[in-house]
Amino acid sequence: MQETESNAACPGADRGTLDAVRIVLVNPIYGGNVGSVCRAMMNMGLAKLVLVAPRQLDMNELRMMSCSGYPIYENRTEVASLDEAIADCGMVVGTTARLGLYRSHSSTARQAAPGILQAAAERPVAILFGREDNGLSNEDLSRCTALIQIPTSETLSSLNLAQAVLLCCYELFLATDSFAPSEERSDDAPANMRDRMFDIWRETMLEIGFMQDDKADHMMMGLRRIFSRGRLTVDDVKILMGVARQAQWAARNQNKQPVETE
């Protein structure tokens, strides 16, 4: 077993509260799982990994599964006992799939995430994950100040270790509210622009013989309904105007070359 310093200081809250949350794997067995944990942690912005008395880990598997998350493994802490891993932690969170004695007090990862971040702003927080085959022992659980249960189907409640870590880290990352999904880069088209587009379409639909004048209002209602189901951006409206103008052009100039579209 490769040993590293057992008492690396926990980074202060100024490096972000996620830095004060450590993932503690108790007696992990498989290198592939530990590697996947590293990648998942880096995906979700966590950095501090502690291994408690790990088995001889398959380093090929570990390296392969960690991918770009390998630095998390390189910066890990390895300790001989759980008590060493959590000595300076305030909140100590156990994770469990099973229910039963000592396990009934749990909340979900989503429910627990804001409280964990709040606690991590003051003092390091440890989140414990048990070994692949048995999970956390009752002795491990006795060290915990809170329990997390990860929602799963009753058909198969046993999560892979790295998957369990991912879901907890994902909930913490989302609870930091630091992620904004990509925005539509073109603004919603204003109503007067949309109306200009529908005017051009009306003119075109009449000109190409798609509808007669007495049915025009009715057909345009149908087209408005189709084009109003989702957002229409300025770019979208320009494309739709171009389509109509081109159809007008083609109707007037059947056998000539198409013009350049704007």
Add this chain to the structure above:
Amino acid sequence: MQETESNAACPGADRGTLDAVRIVLVNPIYGGNVGSVCRAMMNMGLAKLVLVAPRQLDMNELRMMSCSGYPIYENRTEVASLDEAIADCGMVVGTTARLGLYRSHSSTARQAAPGILQAAAERPVAILFGREDNGLSNEDLSRCTALIQIPTSETLSSLNLAQAVLLCCYELFLATDSFAPSEERSDDAPANMRDRMFDIWRETMLEIGFMQDDKADHMMMGLRRIFSRGRLTVDDVKILMGVARQAQWAARNQNKQPVETE
């Protein structure tokens, strides 16, 4: 490549809307990932897996990583093209980590989940995941009616395939609202029971000399504060009453055998 029937019917909504959501892996490469996907799907109550032109998958890895989720693989559908995989689907959801042209219209898995379930109640929904090294191509994305982006840290946005599937399935499973975390099995103690407990503690603390009469109110406020930070169940209060009674007994009967606690 092992082929199975390419047009297995999608289960109706009466088997639960999750049954109408199919996970489509486009050109997956690694058996271990496909196995992990199976386990993750079963963890989250999804059953329908479609593989589009998979590579020769390592079946040992696949079997090992799928664990109890192997039946999902056995019941998979394999097809030669994406169009076959989604032919009968209404909503087709692409998943992407990258942003850019054709990818800017995305929402997060959490935002999208309720709409996906709503659509799945009417017609099968496909959620597409690209191959491990490249993700979905622009041609794949052109088939999609919606895009999901999974929140990740900017440091490492590339998720493992099975991890990406897990997060999407997890959000769908939670959106079904079918999971209830385990409940505390003992009810909250009512106020009059808590007060009876504090009365016994007060009596005991005085009797064992922990506090003097003139400081009793002040000390009891401190003890009330400690015991009121979290929930106190009926069972908890019984334990705390027992502790105080036993301390009284011990103070009166120093050198005798302890009584049976109730």
